[in-house]
Amino acid sequence: MKTYLVTGAAGFIGANFLKHILKKYEGKEDIRVIVVDCLTYAGNLGTIKEELKDGRVKFEKVDIKDREEVGRIFSENNVDFVVNFAAESHVDRSIENPQIFLETNILGTQNLLENAKKAWTVGRDENGYPVYRKGVRYLQVSTDEVYGSLSKDYNEAIELVIEDEEVKKVVKGREDLKTYGKKFFTEGTPLDPRSPYSASKAGADHIVIAYGETYRLPINITRCSNNYGPYHFPEKLIPLMIKNVLEGKNLPVYGKGENVRDWLYVEDHCKGIDIVVNSGKIGEVYNIGGFNEEQNINIVKLIIDIIREELEASEEYRKVLRTDIKNISYDLITYVQDRLGHDMRYAIDPSKIARELGWYPETDFKTGIRKTVRWYLENQEWVNEVISGDYQKYYDKMYGGK
Numbered sequence: 001m002k003t004y005l006v007t008g009a010a011g012f013i014g015a016n017f018l019k020h021i022l023k024k025y026e027g028k029e030d031i032r033v034i035v036v037d038c039l040t041y042a043g044n045l046g047t048i049k050e051e052l053k054d055g056r057v058k059f060e061k062v063d064i065k066d067r068e069e070v071g072r073i074f075s076e077n078n079v080d081f082v083v084n085f086a087a088e089s090h091v092d093r094s095i096e097n098p099q100i101f102l103e104t105n106i107l108g109t110q111n112l113l114e115n116a117k118k119a120w121t122v123g124r125d126e127n128g129y130p131v132y133r134k135g136v137r138y139l140q141v142s143t144d145e146v147y148g149s150l151s152k153d154y155n156e157a158i159e160l161v162i163e164d165e166e167v168k169k170v171v172k173g174r175e176d177l178k179t180y181g182k183k184f185f186t187e188g189t190p191l192d193p194r195s196p197y198s199a200s201k202a203g204a205d206h207i208v209i210a211y212g213e214t215y216r217l218p219i220n221i222t223r224c225s226n227n228y229g230p231y232h233f234p235e236k237l238i239p240l241m242i243k244n245v246l247e248g249k250n251l252p253v254y255g256k257g258e259n260v261r262d263w264l265y266v267e268d269h270c271k272g273i274d275i276v277v278n279s280g281k282i283g284e285v286y287n288i289g290g291f292n293e294e295q296n297i298n299i300v301k302l303i304i305d306i307i308r309e310e311l312e313a314s315e316e317y318r319k320v321l322r323t324d325i326k327n328i329s330y331d332l333i334t335y336v337q338d339r340l341g342h343d344m345r346y347a348i349d350p351s352k353i354a355r356e357l358g359w360y361p362e363t364d365f366k367t368g369i370r371k372t373v374r375w376y377l378e379n380q381e382w383v384n385e386v387i388s389g390d391y392q393k394y395y396d397k398m399y400g401g402k
Helices: 012-025 067-076 091-096 098-120 167-171 196-214 237-247 266-279 296-313 351-357 365-378 380-388 390-399
Strands: 002-007 031-036 057-060 081-084 121-124 130-132 137-143 219-224 226-228 251-254 260-265 285-288 293-295 333-336
Touching: 002 012, 012 031, 012 266, 031 067, 067 098, 081 098, 081 266, 091 098, 091 196, 098 121, 098 130, 098 137, 098 196, 137 196, 137 266, 167 351, 196 219, 219 266, 226 266, 226 365, 237 251, 237 296, 237 365, 237 380, 251 296, 260 266, 260 296, 260 365, 266 285, 266 351, 285 351, 293 296, 296 333, 296 365, 365 380
Parallel strands: 002 031, 002 081, 031 057, 081 137, 137 219, 219 285, 226 260, 251 333
Antiparallel strands: 121 130, 260 293
């Protein structure tokens, strides 16, 4: 039996990863999952309430910075894999309060690494390096933002041509390949973070690599493009736009909306992480992305168009509308002052994970964004709980404040 320690599994990507591995291994292979989350503002146990009923899952309300508690978890459980999603992760919040990002994202990561090293060490080799229990691995979930910002070389996107046959699998079945620039982030791109958030994630990546080099700890790092999909906290771009459209509220867009992001459906990301945990080469970094570049303003317009189409086609969906359907138009778009130090363009090259591990995203953006809109239309109870803050009471309800 394999035991996963998954931190931040009450958050957006972590929760989707938990759902993925439980479903994948159901009835096939015995696994156990220790969920560690301190339930900050974006941690929602309601998101994983069904998973918490699964006998394979144990929840620990623990801060990854807490050395004693993290040590206790390792001592009580024969952990095979650590998958670290836990992080302060909103750029705007990092601009307002950088310190908490440094504490959680760097010091918390180091605490996990140190406890994993102690728990997994079974001896020393002839050169004094630790020897670890067979089959263990630490995976750090990182972000493309650690690479900094790419130039936007074209005001209008041009066709993206991919020659490599293995990499073509990444874009299988897609006909709308395009790019706004000449360069992409690769695993060899120097880290050049521009915000307190990305600097804290880059610092975490460096300490993970340091543990791999200095102590030969079996580590991997994945760096993903912007995720979207179910259970995304409503302060993020796509769920915020969906929420505001349904309420007939203004849609705030930074600057002129010309910044470009590379989008990845969260379920595809989770499958990529799972592949790296089980098959990645120890010590390697893998970029996970899908060649899905788009300007923010075009994302917002697409969301407006899809919501209007879905509402016009479904009487059931119209029940969640809090405004007149006639109000759903581009007129809701409101341009606001740009974010401080706003990176212009992110674009990941996932060629390495495609060639070496056979991963490719199964969900093209047009399909994924429509699935996402429908999920939010069908799960307004979850959205309302998050907006009201009631989700923060879930832990006390389930565990009696313990």
